[in-house]
Amino acid sequence: MRALGVILAGGNASKMGGLTERRAVAAMPIAGSYRAIDFALSNMTNSHIQKVAVLTQYNARSLNEHLNSSKWWDFGRKQGGLYIFTPTMTADNKYWYRGTADAIGQNLDFLKRSHEPYVILASGDAVYKMDYNEMLEYHIEKKADITVACMAMPVGTDVSRFGTIKMNDEMRIEEFEEKPLIASSNTVSLGIYVIRRRLLIELIEKCAEEDRHDFVTDILIRYRGLKKIYGYKIKDYWSNISTVESYYKTNMDFLKEDVRRYFFKEFPDIYSKVSDLPPVKYNSGAAVRNSLVGSGSIINGRVENSVLFKKTFVGENCVIKNSIILNDVYLGDNAYIENCIVESRGTIRANTRYVGEGEVKVVFEDNERYVL
Template identity: 70%
Template sequence: VVIVSGDGVYKMDYNKVLEYHIERKADITVVCKEMPEGTDMSRFGVLKSDENGRVTDMEEKPMMTDSHLISCGIYIIRRRQLIELIERCALEDRYDFVRDILVRYKNVKKIYAYKTNEYWNSISSVESYYQTNMDFLKPEVRKYFLADHPEIYSKVQDLPPAKFNAGSHVRNSLVASGCIINGTVEDSVLFKKVFVGNNCVIKNSVILNDVYLGDNTYIENCIVESRDTIRANSRFVGEDSVKIVMEKNERYIM
């Protein structure tokens, strides 16, 4: 059984993890990644492993740790063993897979760490969601996901291509189908059906689906919620962190 969390952005061949799992004769295999210095480790499950890859210690979201090896939330376990562990946990009124199975049985079961060096990021927080979107402005990240084998395909809604009207300026940005651009967009990600009014400026921001930005609006370091209508002459800037913009104003369409 392959168990995966729904808040990771990555590309992985699970067959390779399964081969590693069988080769090590593991009870449970955890996909892991070494994080760079300065990462907030309190957001992740943190592991330590020996030279053979066997997990020797595991802690969920520690306040302090000297390890930078995190769990990616991807696990392989035999179906029969998973059922047995779940049934045992249910009898003891335990319901957390990580704390009640992985951490609790770390010294009982043979748990191994499969280390990946490929791109992986969590979108479990506002900051990480924003950073992951910004990562896709890097050519090497787009190439890895969209061009390198195996490619990732998504369902395309039948929308007209993005329209860039006279006077618009776009630099280092991703602009989806159905968008209409009249202003300036820099280092930003625009989801489907975003309307950018005259003299608008968008910098370092993520604009979600079906957002209307009135004329002379300034957006910087923000995430604008889906289906928002931003009135003309508005200004939103994330000063110390990413700002969430939610403006449900009336929208008039002629």
């Protein structure tokens, strides 16, 4: 294969609040049965990239458990495979990852021991489908040093949490602003890059010599006038989940028929670790409309326009509207949940009411499950 993959999955999204106190952003549940990192991993295997490294750091336990077998994404090969790298203290290095460039730098031996001429860099916190080979062909055709996947966001979108770019008629990037307070462009970087492996090694080593640690600031922005950096526009669905609002919206998008068809029925498929759970059980009195319900769940109440993840128990006369219920949540009888995200393994007591008014409410309940 002409490229190897590197997925940056060690970050902590502070705007997700308590949702990332227990897990990395890349481990956030998506669409009833997936994790955020499944989309980047599936894109890698669907693009026939056989060798993929995942760089983890923050709250990595659940993410590492999810990645404990490469077979789910078909990386169990004699050549290639799935590699998980966490920060390691050594005699020469006593730091955790200090940025994306430093994360790559601390695992530079992986790149040096590889033989593929190109590297696909991607983040683990976005939901999308993409054939990286098409972007690689574009990169080669342009004779680019670095190619950046980008997308024109709808007018009025808040792009202050993204990197924004401006390109000339030939798609060469002339301006790159990281998280601008006032954006001069609505075209954003998607955190997906193509770069020649030897050039990446050279740039990362230069960053280490100068004590610089961030791939965007210290490579893309710093070298934009010296290196040929091009944009590669995509028009299909793409969503980043680094805030509570964007995470809620992304899951709710899966209730739209066109989005479900795109991800669930159109080739190529999205893969994930499979749990051996029974199908959903709908008891007498259950009423479910326009919702996704994960396997192993038991429904006794009413569910509308919601996403319920695996092993959710919905009690009698319970009402759930416009909400996301994460894995293994127990909702007692007569509970009312609207416009909320309920954290995993929570217990919502009977007759409890939670309503997000004006914005999404994140609910954390750690009550003992069977205490009155």
